[in-house]
Amino acid sequence: MKILAFEFSSAQRSVALHDTGTANLVEIMHEGEGPVPAFSMVTEILEKTGTKKDELECLALGLGPGSYTGIRIALSIARGWQAAAPISLVGVGSMVNMAHVLLKKGGKGLVTLVVDAHGGEYYQSSFLLSEGAVKEVQAARLISKVEFNGLEESDMAVFGPGLSRTFPWVQPVFPAGNVLAELAVNPALHLELEPIYLRETKFVKAPPPRIIA
Numbered sequence: 001m002k003i004l005a006f007e008f009s010s011a012q013r014s015v016a017l018h019d020t021g022t023a024n025l026v027e028i029m030h031e032g033e034g035p036v037p038a039f040s041m042v043t044e045i046l047e048k049t050g051t052k053k054d055e056l057e058c059l060a061l062g063l064g065p066g067s068y069t070g071i072r073i074a075l076s077i078a079r080g081w082q083a084a085a086p087i088s089l090v091g092v093g094s095m096v097n098m099a100h101v102l103l104k105k106g107g108k109g110l111v112t113l114v115v116d117a118h119g120g121e122y123y124q125s126s127f128l129l130s131e132g133a134v135k136e137v138q139a140a141r142l143i144s145k146v147e148f149n150g151l152e153e154s155d156m157a158v159f160g161p162g163l164s165r166t167f168p169w170v171q172p173v174f175p176a177g178n179v180l181a182e183l184a185v186n187p188a189l190h191l192e193l194e195p196i197y198l199r200e201t202k203f204v205k206a207p208p209p210r211i212i213a
Helices: 038-049 068-084 094-104 145-153 177-183
Strands: 002-007 012-019 024-031 058-062 088-092 109-118 121-130 133-144 157-160
Touching (some): 002 038, 002 177, 012 038, 012 177, 038 068, 058 177, 068 088, 088 094, 094 109, 094 121, 094 133, 094 177, 109 133, 109 145, 133 145
Parallel strands (some): 002 058, 058 088, 109 157
Antiparallel strands (some): 002 012, 012 024, 109 121, 121 133
16 A cells, blocks of 8 residues: 655654555655645655555545644645545544654653643643553643643653754654654554644634624
């Protein structure tokens, strides 16, 4: 099976193509806060691997939490693609992704992951890394800035994307497209295809139109 993965939930955007039949795995990355060059990245990786669009069987999407815009771009591309051609879509949480990135780098023990949710809040979850396995011990939740700062004094190593410049005690880790492509084959990790956004959605009713005499 050929899987094309989009991980746009952080400032380190990546697209990966995984051929499970040959175990070939190729990734390209784009780093920055500007617009996601999604279509040029797709074109580049297809040309780099000599893959045709109709050979793809699955699109894997990183669902965050993270950049709401980046995740929405990936979802829009995937749903448009599926509307035009038969292809399966799967979504995987980006914190699970980062935990597996740490595992591949040799990480072990209990780790805490944090992602800036803006507005003085942070997403936080914890995982236990052991030989060849990742276990979630604290599901993703929103924490306050006070709780976030308290993590500096905890016994656990703290990791997160794009926070180390301001908070040197947060070690850098980013979700990766190549890891997403590998995790996509595990049905136990598949989530509903919606961005992971833990805040309650609030709607504000618009005032009635003003009538100017």
